[in-house]
Amino acid sequence: MIDLSWEEHHTLPDGTEVLLRLLCPTDADALRVGFQRLSPESRYRRFLSVLPALSDEMVRYLTETDGECHVAIVAGIVSPDLKSEEGIAVARYIRLPDEPDVAEAAVTVIDDFQGKGLGKLLLTTLVRLASGEGIRMFRAEVLPSNTAVQKLLASVGAIERERTQESVTYDIPIPQGEGSHEHRWQALFDLLKHAAASLTLVFRHEWSSRQGSEQAPP
Numbered sequence: 001m002i003d004l005s006w007e008e009h010h011t012l013p014d015g016t017e018v019l020l021r022l023l024c025p026t027d028a029d030a031l032r033v034g035f036q037r038l039s040p041e042s043r044y045r046r047f048l049s050v051l052p053a054l055s056d057e058m059v060r061y062l063t064e065t066d067g068e069c070h071v072a073i074v075a076g077i078v079s080p081d082l083k084s085e086e087g088i089a090v091a092r093y094i095r096l097p098d099e100p101d102v103a104e105a106a107v108t109v110i111d112d113f114q115g116k117g118l119g120k121l122l123l124t125t126l127v128r129l130a131s132g133e134g135i136r137m138f139r140a141e142v143l144p145s146n147t148a149v150q151k152l153l154a155s156v157g158a159i160e161r162e163r164t165q166e167s168v169t170y171d172i173p174i175p176q177g178e179g180s181h182e183h184r185w186q187a188l189f190d191l192l193k194h195a196a197a198s199l200t201l202v203f204r205h206e207w208s209s210r211q212g213s214e215q216a217p218p
Helices: 025-036 040-047 056-063 118-132 147-155 179-194 199-211
Strands: 007-011 017-022 070-078 085-096 099-109 137-142 159-163 168-173
Touching (some): 017 118, 070 118, 099 118
Parallel strands (some): 099 137
Antiparallel strands (some): 007 017, 017 070, 070 085, 085 099, 159 168
């Protein structure tokens, strides 16, 4: 289990100082604000739909993490007086209950900070933490029409598990060493950046189980 007080300080290539820490329930309002800063394209890539807003139930699900089966890292810029923090990205994995060495994964960076190396930093950190917790595979769901992602999947040795008209599900082995697998790290980051991981589907499944319905919350 990851210590809930875990945090790291990093400097992006452009000199931006960022704080990485675990997301917690008190970040609910900041998560809503960050979601509104995502472009429609970024929302679609992340959630497989253009959501107008996050529901209260979804916000609770996304922020009530346990550091073991559900891990979420938030990247923030801390003000010079250390009194406030601006959240700019989130990376997370959710361990599958029936396959403890497999996890759903997603990386989301607000549009203003895309292309600055933040996504790759979050991914490498997420993989490092997941590997330390016994995760061997990330499972992701992509659109069948996304041929660019199909090529990226081949470069990281992904295994196709299921194909439907709506989506294709893959298992992606996570690199075990950052230095010796640089090309795979980059391809894995590109994959998670351009393909929506099925976190929303995990949420829908758990919600349906609680409500006894196949309908997701609004």
